[in-house]
Amino acid sequence: MEKVIYSLFLLPWLLALLVFVSPFHRLRQLITFLSFPILTYLSFKVWNLKLPLFITPPEWVNLAVTLFDYGLLLYFLYQGIKFRNFLVSVLAAAQLFLLSWVLLIIPHGETPPIYVDGLTTFMYFIVATVGSLICIYATKYMEQEDLDRENRFVAALLWFLGVMNFAVSVNNVEWFFALFETTTLASYVLIRFRWDSVSISNALQALWMNQIGGIAILLALLFGIKYYSVYSFTDILKVNPAVTSMIPLGFLAIAALVKGAQMPFHRWLLGAMVAPTPVSAILHSATMVKIAPYLILRLSPVIKGTLLAKLLIVTTGFVFVSAGLLALTQDNFKKILAYSTISLLGLMMLTASMGSPTAVLASLLLILFHAVVKALLFMEAGVIEKLFKAKYIEEIRRLVEKAPITVVFISIGFMSMTIVPYGIFMAKWLTLEEASNFLSHGAYVGSIIFIATGSVILTLLYFKVIGVMTRKRGEFMRFKLEKLPFIYLSTAGLLALFTIVGSIFIAHLSADFVNAVVASISSSPAPVKASGLTLITPLSEVYGWQIIGAFILLLIVPIFAYFVHFPEVDRVYEYTCGERVETTLGTYNFFCVSQVEPLIETAAVALFIITLVLGGGLI
Amino acid sequence: MELKKFRKKSPWILHYNTGSCNGCDIEILACLAPKYDLERFGILNRGNPKQSDILLVTGPVTKRAKERLLRLYFEMPEPKVVVAVGACACTGGVFRHMYNVENGVDSIIPVDVYVPGCAARPESIIDGVVKALEILEKKKKEIELPPYCKVPEGEKLNRRKLLERCLEVINAGRRS
Amino acid sequence: MNWEALVFTLFSPVIGGFIYGLERVVRARMQGRVGPPVLQPFYDFLKLMDKRSIVIHSFHAFMGIMYLVGTWFSLYVLLSGGDLLIAIFFHVLSLAFLVVGGFSVRSPYSILGAMRELLHMVAYEPLYVLTAAGLYLVTGTFQISEILNSNEVPLFVLPLVFVSILLSLPTLLKKSPFDIAEAHQEIIGGPEIEYSGKFYEAVYTAKWIEYVYVFFLIFLFGGGNHLLGAFLVLFAFFFFNLLDNVTARVNFRQMVAFHWYVLIPLVVINLMLLALWRG
Numbered sequence A: 001m002e003k004v005i006y007s008l009f010l011l012p013w014l015l016a017l018l019v020f021v022s023p024f025h026r027l028r029q030l031i032t033f034l035s036f037p038i039l040t041y042l043s044f045k046v047w048n049l050k051l052p053l054f055i056t057p058p059e060w061v062n063l064a065v066t067l068f069d070y071g072l073l074l075y076f077l078y079q080g081i082k083f084r085n086f087l088v089s090v091l092a093a094a095q096l097f098l099l100s101w102v103l104l105i106i107p108h109g110e111t112p113p114i115y116v117d118g119l120t121t122f123m124y125f126i127v128a129t130v131g132s133l134i135c136i137y138a139t140k141y142m143e144q145e146d147l148d149r150e151n152r153f154v155a156a157l158l159w160f161l162g163v164m165n166f167a168v169s170v171n172n173v174e175w176f177f178a179l180f181e182t183t184t185l186a187s188y189v190l191i192r193f194r195w196d197s198v199s200i201s202n203a204l205q206a207l208w209m210n211q212i213g214g215i216a217i218l219l220a221l222l223f224g225i226k227y228y229s230v231y232s233f234t235d236i237l238k239v240n241p242a243v244t245s246m247i248p249l250g251f252l253a254i255a256a257l258v259k260g261a262q263m264p265f266h267r268w269l270l271g272a273m274v275a276p277t278p279v280s281a282i283l284h285s286a287t288m289v290k291i292a293p294y295l296i297l298r299l300s301p302v303i304k305g306t307l308l309a310k311l312l313i314v315t316t317g318f319v320f321v322s323a324g325l326l327a328l329t330q331d332n333f334k335k336i337l338a339y340s341t342i343s344l345l346g347l348m349m350l351t352a353s354m355g356s357p358t359a360v361l362a363s364l365l366l367i368l369f370h371a372v373v374k375a376l377l378f379m380e381a382g383v384i385e386k387l388f389k390a391k392y393i394e395e396i397r398r399l400v401e402k403a404p405i406t407v408v409f410i411s412i413g414f415m416s417m418t419i420v421p422y423g424i425f426m427a428k429w430l431t432l433e434e435a436s437n438f439l440s441h442g443a444y445v446g447s448i449i450f451i452a453t454g455s456v457i458l459t460l461l462y463f464k465v466i467g468v469m470t471r472k473r474g475e476f477m478r479f480k481l482e483k484l485p486f487i488y489l490s491t492a493g494l495l496a497l498f499t500i501v502g503s504i505f506i507a508h509l510s511a512d513f514v515n516a517v518v519a520s521i522s523s524s525p526a527p528v529k530a531s532g533l534t535l536i537t538p539l540s541e542v543y544g545w546q547i548i549g550a551f552i553l554l555l556i557v558p559i560f561a562y563f564v565h566f567p568e569v570d571r572v573y574e575y576t577c578g579e580r581v582e583t584t585l586g587t588y589n590f591f592c593v594s595q596v597e598p599l600i601e602t603a604a605v606a607l608f609i610i611t612l613v614l615g616g617g618l619i
Numbered sequence B: 001m002e003l004k005k006f007r008k009k010s011p012w013i014l015h016y017n018t019g020s021c022n023g024c025d026i027e028i029l030a031c032l033a034p035k036y037d038l039e040r041f042g043i044l045n046r047g048n049p050k051q052s053d054i055l056l057v058t059g060p061v062t063k064r065a066k067e068r069l070l071r072l073y074f075e076m077p078e079p080k081v082v083v084a085v086g087a088c089a090c091t092g093g094v095f096r097h098m099y100n101v102e103n104g105v106d107s108i109i110p111v112d113v114y115v116p117g118c119a120a121r122p123e124s125i126i127d128g129v130v131k132a133l134e135i136l137e138k139k140k141k142e143i144e145l146p147p148y149c150k151v152p153e154g155e156k157l158n159r160r161k162l163l164e165r166c167l168e169v170i171n172a173g174r175r176s
Numbered sequence C: 001m002n003w004e005a006l007v008f009t010l011f012s013p014v015i016g017g018f019i020y021g022l023e024r025v026v027r028a029r030m031q032g033r034v035g036p037p038v039l040q041p042f043y044d045f046l047k048l049m050d051k052r053s054i055v056i057h058s059f060h061a062f063m064g065i066m067y068l069v070g071t072w073f074s075l076y077v078l079l080s081g082g083d084l085l086i087a088i089f090f091h092v093l094s095l096a097f098l099v100v101g102g103f104s105v106r107s108p109y110s111i112l113g114a115m116r117e118l119l120h121m122v123a124y125e126p127l128y129v130l131t132a133a134g135l136y137l138v139t140g141t142f143q144i145s146e147i148l149n150s151n152e153v154p155l156f157v158l159p160l161v162f163v164s165i166l167l168s169l170p171t172l173l174k175k176s177p178f179d180i181a182e183a184h185q186e187i188i189g190g191p192e193i194e195y196s197g198k199f200y201e202a203v204y205t206a207k208w209i210e211y212v213y214v215f216f217l218i219f220l221f222g223g224g225n226h227l228l229g230a231f232l233v234l235f236a237f238f239f240f241n242l243l244d245n246v247t248a249r250v251n252f253r254q255m256v257a258f259h260w261y262v263l264i265p266l267v268v269i270n271l272m273l274l275a276l277w278r279g
């Protein structure tokens, strides 16, 4: 049993090492490709084990983790001094101090430090499938960018997968801190990968922002030990928040907000786009930021219904809306994706902090589909960048004439985040109906407003981009499919396929598979049932024919667009009042929103502080 | 076909000013206003050539307007009729033979109904439109071409090419 | 299979056409005109059948047809008595076709119009979601068929919600003062400008179906009392025609601001007070 879990941590590291040392490109590709079946198989094995599973590794591991912690923090300190970055070094020093303090007062507990339950396995699955697909994609991407450094890059990505697997299965908060900081290190290394001045400064920014999360965890640990002398997640879940202090939980929630790049700490995730695109893909989808909703989900049984949870709902809901609004003002494709990640992370945490089984189900569905879709979108962003040399919205104008397949993939990605039959929409729908039960609570009414407004703003955003891509000249007659490298096509195709199939079978997916995870997080499964393709909730149902109908409507479009041409019908020019003008058509830039950006950020800071102070019970 | 009957029940108008003094335009708008109420006949002012059946043209067609006029004409789907409103549009009116005008709409596009008057009275405009409706009912669905724009036998040209061809002719000044 | 709903959906263009014809007559009378015959929209329909078709490119023309199909399907989703929220979001799906169609041509008016269409969505969408939550609060269900059979009359307990829905009707139907996506004098119909002939016919018919869609949402406020529901529909019909006649167009910021800062708070006040009252 334990071996399976250990191999989930260690195998990616082993593969990373092999990739690092292997001299040939093909060999590296082969090794990377192996990670996909191996990790998926191992995750399946864990899924079939009797969960939850407690594992106590040998004693020396504890010492090793502590030593690793110190090494890591000293490395951060060194980086801070080397690049003369005040914040990085000060925060690293503060963490060193706090860590030593924690180690002084930490009591000896019997709780095993590794804990594997449904949620953990769920994350394993995402890492195994989405994460390794991104690694496979990265081999091709790096071939086009810089073959000499490919081995380092892919090795770092694979190593990151192992770290992520480890991070979601620890129980001991001190270990969690170590892995939290390791993911910070990973993001630092990866963002800095291109070694130009912008990359380095963005990497340092990511470093100091994430260290704030580390400090929050250490503080949570300190107060946790002080107030109820526990330092494991499973023990924290047993305390009764009504009688004890909320402070540790508040700090853990803050750590989640920072890691999840919630405003005002969103800059580091935006800065991550200077790195090669697979980095963004892996940070945004399978790993790193997903720690944030994971952490909130872990805590959700205790914080459910408390002031902290309500404040979290308001804060993350606000981020959901305002990150969407700010995305409207961007003209860089990857930045738009980054903002929408921030926004959707807000939604995931919002649903997670609601904490009822249905909301948790919604949160898990969001995590799953968002991982898949964001990976797909970032892969396509990379394709656009490498094959069509476009980074900005202006440059992807009329992309559909050159690259219909890419446009279809991007459209699937965009639509699946807003439009009706897709998984993410279903999650929103579940949340809306759940929140409607608590209309006398301001936070829940707020959540309805936030979800409705935020999703419609995202619709606006995505269709704005789709509109720019699908524009065609009048002379255009028929599509010529572009030639994509096999790896690009297959990885993106798999993800798109999963999005569609998963959404069609959403009823079974949520009732049979995800609900088991829900049961392991909160005490009972969500009251949803599947009959055929119909998803039945206590309040209402989504019929299978509705889902199928919507998919037919959506899928007809690309098929017909390819085959139907109306060759006999007359063609005319666009109406331009009879003038012959050469038009350059852009799109709205929503300048009115960028004017209020400082206000939005101020409000975000205020909400952040309120969450910490009031929710954490600091007054 | 039975459907022909409905052509005259819902004619939609495109109104284009080719450099008129605005006298006739105001009268056209007066037709749409409550006093004369052209909407009684189902007439709507669409302002969009692609959805219109009747082209109401005012003004003597200045040199700059002729190309626009032709483009708008080509953007209208057949069956369609053209009504020249006002003395200017019919013959050039007071502007006739000036250096900057083309002496009436029919030098550029085929006209079906001429509405005289300076400015044309709303009553006569309505009369002209009703006359146009009778013509509209008999029209065919083939592409209509201005008389000066001949396509050689056997050459198959699409709508855009035809437009280019006609534009070439009027810009070269080779009109018969 | 819900046969009643299916038949009603199939005939909805006819009903919607009548509503539109009536609207044109009522509007003409309000302006002291005689106005066209009531059957005028159908004459327009038959005339458009007879026109020679012209297109910009095939994808654009095809999206017009998809808009019709999508709207029709979303109406069936609404009428078949399923979930109200799902039905509302299906409407977004159908609008998406119009928007993508509008974006797909290089015509400035069309692109502006499509963008404004999305802004319309931004304005009214949250309002309708909140309304669905309100109807749930009153009747205890999201299923439309059960809302129509409940004993409660949502109008009496959700008056502010009804008022705000009434005031946002012009946004949904693109009538003055919130007709910015269509704005005939300004952008000549927005996303529908480049359609002509049979393809415009599809868009034209889809708009009739939208009338049925919207008035059915109003009808829900009568709850189990169908007579009251019918009266509300009639009232809403006259009210928005009046509004259409007496107001001028606002710009998109004013529209979104009005919805977000006036109508949504109204709805929220109503919902929260009611929820608190009921405990």
Ligand code: SF4
Binding pocket: B020, B021, B022, B023, B024, B058, B059, B085, B086, B087, B088, B089, B093, B094, B117, B118, B119, B120
């Ligand atoms: S006909 Fe008379 S009123 Fe009409 S445009 Fe010519 S000059 Fe003006």
